[in-house]
Amino acid sequence: MRPSGRAPDQMRTIEMIPGFSAHAEGSCLVKFGQTHVLVTASVEERLPPWLRGKGSGWVTAEYGMLPRATHTRGSREAAKGKQSGRTQEIQRLIGRSLRAVTDLKALGERQITLDCDVIQADGGTRTASISGAWVALRLAIDGIMAANPGMADPLATQVAAISCGVHDGQPVLDLDYIEDSDAGTDANFVLTSSGGMVEVQATAEGAPFDEETLLRLLRLARIGCNDVFAAQLKATGR
Numbered sequence: 001m002r003p004s005g006r007a008p009d010q011m012r013t014i015e016m017i018p019g020f021s022a023h024a025e026g027s028c029l030v031k032f033g034q035t036h037v038l039v040t041a042s043v044e045e046r047l048p049p050w051l052r053g054k055g056s057g058w059v060t061a062e063y064g065m066l067p068r069a070t071h072t073r074g075s076r077e078a079a080k081g082k083q084s085g086r087t088q089e090i091q092r093l094i095g096r097s098l099r100a101v102t103d104l105k106a107l108g109e110r111q112i113t114l115d116c117d118v119i120q121a122d123g124g125t126r127t128a129s130i131s132g133a134w135v136a137l138r139l140a141i142d143g144i145m146a147a148n149p150g151m152a153d154p155l156a157t158q159v160a161a162i163s164c165g166v167h168d169g170q171p172v173l174d175l176d177y178i179e180d181s182d183a184g185t186d187a188n189f190v191l192t193s194s195g196g197m198v199e200v201q202a203t204a205e206g207a208p209f210d211e212e213t214l215l216r217l218l219r220l221a222r223i224g225c226n227d228v229f230a231a232q233l234k235a236t237g238r
Helices: 085-099 125-147 211-235
Strands: 014-018 026-032 035-044 058-065 111-120 159-167 170-173 185-192 197-204
Touching (some): 014 211, 058 085, 085 111, 085 125, 085 159, 111 125, 125 159, 159 211, 170 211, 185 211
Antiparallel strands (some): 014 026, 026 035, 035 111, 159 185, 185 197
16 A cells, blocks of 8 residues: 555646746646646747847747745755756756657747746656646647737647656656655656657666556556647637
8 A cells, every 4th residue: 555545557637737837838736746837938929049030939948946845945946046856856857858749830939937946845746747738738829829810730649757766676657755755766757749759767765667667667667648738628618
């Protein structure tokens, strides 16, 4: 039995609240159990200098955790004057994941920034951020398309992410903090609704794992991402 009482292939409760921020062009408060992340999408009609004049847009992301998102208070990275390596790695992952399903040419010469702020953390903050960021991005692009009739949809498919791992010798889906901190193998999968894989991060925290274990984790990830895809469609009214 898992510490939460869930079955090995059972997700935590997923909730996605679209339009949570009054000012952002797209936003979503995403909840995977007790992990809560606010994602906002900001549209700018300008690009980084290295992209100007190329007829292509850009999607990027920033990630951060509020000081009391965890059991003890963490210092604000702004107060330290620099981001941690973990923060940089996660926000790059989020950006890569969203760009993988975005036609940047169709987006046009504009930039969309996804800000992912962790309000409360209980494992899986990066995967919840990616999953909620797609909703915020979808809503922002809907607004762009409404203002530009005839524009091709730059966002043809969905992307979602989920954590899996081996806990007490059992492959399980959607790890919370208790499981994640004690997992023998920890993995994150970024998958598309069309069946593609964007990124797989898998690490043996103890003994090495074999190919069959990796495939079992992938099968669990597909189950979990299908639940996330359904929640994304519901949140965006599709």
